[in-house]
Amino acid sequence: MQVNLAGYNIDSSLIRKLQTESATPEVISAAYARISRSEKSIAELREQALKELEKARRSNQKIIFELGHSSVAEHSVFNFDLIGISRLVTELVEIIRFASFTEKSQRYVAFSDDFVIPEELEKPTLKPLREEYIHIMQALFNEYKESLKAIQEYYKKVQPQLKKSEIEGKAKEDARYILPLATKTQLGMTINARSLENLLRRLITSPLAEAHELYNLLLKSVKELCPSLIRYIEKEDFKGTFDVAKIKTDIIENSFDKSPVKILEFSVDADDKILAALLFEQCSNSFSSCLETITKLDETKKKELWAEIFEHIQPWSKMPRAFELVDCSFELAMSECCWSQFKRHRVATLLKQKAYSLNNYIFPPIIYTLKREDKWLKLLEETNLLKQKLTAVSPELVHYARLNAEQVRVLVKMNLREIYHFIRLRADINAQWEIRNLACSFAEYIHPLAPFATSYLCGKSELDSLVQSTGKGLTKT
Incomplete structure (x- = not known):
C-alpha cells in the first residue's frame, strides 16, 4: 500500500507567492477524473494535469458537464471568509448539505450594534422607512447591551461562586434573543466546487x-481560478412549489401550535427492523427472512441481543448503519435563536416555515426574573409594525426585522442514526438551554416507539456518566 498527500488547504497568501497558473484545484479534479479510464498511475495523471492545464480544463468540462460525472468537481475544495453578512443570509448559505461552516457565535461573543441595512431601502422615496428601520435596529441593540449588563449583575449577586467567564457566557447566551436577523456576522466556509455551484444558484x-x-x-473569487468547474449558476425558473393564494385561506391559516414536539410518523416495529438488518449483514438470507426470524424471538432473547449491540458503547461511538432504516418525521416549535443551531443538522430533511405568526416568541426565563419582559414586548411590537411597512416593499425584507426570540415551526425527517447524533450533542449538559430542552423532550417522545434501539439516546454527559458507572455499555432497564 502507498499513500501520497496530493494536496491540502493552505492560506491564499502562500498560493499567490507561487505565481503559477497551475496553482488551481482544477488539476486535482482533472487527474482524479481520469483514474477510472487510464492505465497511468495517479502520480502520472497529476503530473500530466499540472503540465497541460488547458487540456485538464477541457477534460473537466467534458467529464463533469457533458458526461454528467458531477462528483469529479467535489475533489476541488475552497475556503472562504464570509464577513459582514446578516444572520438572515447565513441561512441561505448554511443549509447547503455538503460543506463545512464555523460561524461567529452570539452565544460566545458579545456583538456590537452592527447590522445590515437592506439595499432595497436605498430608494429616495423610502428614506423615512430606512430611518425608522435604523432607529428600531439601534433600539434592539441598546436593549441587548442593557440586558447583557443586567444579567451579569444578577448572577454576580445570586451565584458569586461563578467565574467571570461563566457569568459573561450566561449573559451572552440569553441577551442575544433580542437581536434581529439583520445582525452582521462572519463565518468560515469550506465547500467543494459542486456544492458551491448549488449555493450560487440558491443565492x-x-x-x-x-x-x-x-x-x-x-463567483468573482472562483471564476478565473476554476472556470472548468462552475457552470450552472444562473437563476432557476424552476421553483418546485405552488402559489399559496390558490389554496383557500381557511385551510392554511391555522392557529400557531406552541407544542415543542409533535411526532408525525415513526417506522413501525423499529427495534425488530434494526435487529433484522444487523442479522442480514451477517448471513445469506433475504431481509424479509431475517425479519421473520427476529419477530419470532421472545423478549428475553431480544434483550440479550440489544445488550450485546450496545456493549462497550462510548460517547463518541457512532450507531450502526442499520439504525438508518428507522425514520422519524416530526414537527418542532422553537425560537429563531434555537433554529440557528438546529439548522446545523442539515443532513436531515429540514423545512422551516417561511410565513411567520405575530406575537409568538420564546423569552429566556432570566428576562422574566429581571422583569424586562415589558421592554422586550414593546420592542417586539415595534418590529411587528416595521414588518408591515417592509412587506409593502418586499415580503422577503420582513425577515431582517425578525428577532431571535420569535418562534418558528420546522418540519423534520431524520433516521435514527441521525437522531442519535442530534440527541448526543444537543441533550448534553453543555448544550444551550433551549435546544437541550427540545432534544430531551424529543428523546422522551420517541423512546416508547423503539425502547431497545433508543436505550442510549441521551446527551454525551449522561452517556459518559453511565459508561463510567457500569464499566461497559449495558442496555438500560
Whole structure:
C-alpha cells in the first residue's frame, strides 16, 4: 500500500507567492477524473494535469458537464471568509448539505450594534422607512447591551461562586434573543466546487439584494481560478412549489401550535427492523427472512441481543448503519435563536416555515426574573409594525426585522442514526438551554416507539456518566 498527500488547504497568501497558473484545484479534479479510464498511475495523471492545464480544463468540462460525472468537481475544495453578512443570509448559505461552516457565535461573543441595512431601502422615496428601520435596529441593540449588563449583575449577586467567564457566557447566551436577523456576522466556509455551484444558484434565485451581492463576490473569487468547474449558476425558473393564494385561506391559516414536539410518523416495529438488518449483514438470507426470524424471538432473547449491540458503547461511538432504516418525521416549535443551531443538522430533511405568526416568541426565563419582559414586548411590537411597512416593499425584507426570540415551526425527517447524533450533542449538559430542552423532550417522545434501539439516546454527559458507572455499555432497564 502507498499513500501520497496530493494536496491540502493552505492560506491564499502562500498560493499567490507561487505565481503559477497551475496553482488551481482544477488539476486535482482533472487527474482524479481520469483514474477510472487510464492505465497511468495517479502520480502520472497529476503530473500530466499540472503540465497541460488547458487540456485538464477541457477534460473537466467534458467529464463533469457533458458526461454528467458531477462528483469529479467535489475533489476541488475552497475556503472562504464570509464577513459582514446578516444572520438572515447565513441561512441561505448554511443549509447547503455538503460543506463545512464555523460561524461567529452570539452565544460566545458579545456583538456590537452592527447590522445590515437592506439595499432595497436605498430608494429616495423610502428614506423615512430606512430611518425608522435604523432607529428600531439601534433600539434592539441598546436593549441587548442593557440586558447583557443586567444579567451579569444578577448572577454576580445570586451565584458569586461563578467565574467571570461563566457569568459573561450566561449573559451572552440569553441577551442575544433580542437581536434581529439583520445582525452582521462572519463565518468560515469550506465547500467543494459542486456544492458551491448549488449555493450560487440558491443565492441568485433569492429576491434579496444582499444574497445577490454575496453571489457576485463568490463567483468573482472562483471564476478565473476554476472556470472548468462552475457552470450552472444562473437563476432557476424552476421553483418546485405552488402559489399559496390558490389554496383557500381557511385551510392554511391555522392557529400557531406552541407544542415543542409533535411526532408525525415513526417506522413501525423499529427495534425488530434494526435487529433484522444487523442479522442480514451477517448471513445469506433475504431481509424479509431475517425479519421473520427476529419477530419470532421472545423478549428475553431480544434483550440479550440489544445488550450485546450496545456493549462497550462510548460517547463518541457512532450507531450502526442499520439504525438508518428507522425514520422519524416530526414537527418542532422553537425560537429563531434555537433554529440557528438546529439548522446545523442539515443532513436531515429540514423545512422551516417561511410565513411567520405575530406575537409568538420564546423569552429566556432570566428576562422574566429581571422583569424586562415589558421592554422586550414593546420592542417586539415595534418590529411587528416595521414588518408591515417592509412587506409593502418586499415580503422577503420582513425577515431582517425578525428577532431571535420569535418562534418558528420546522418540519423534520431524520433516521435514527441521525437522531442519535442530534440527541448526543444537543441533550448534553453543555448544550444551550433551549435546544437541550427540545432534544430531551424529543428523546422522551420517541423512546416508547423503539425502547431497545433508543436505550442510549441521551446527551454525551449522561452517556459518559453511565459508561463510567457500569464499566461497559449495558442496555438500560
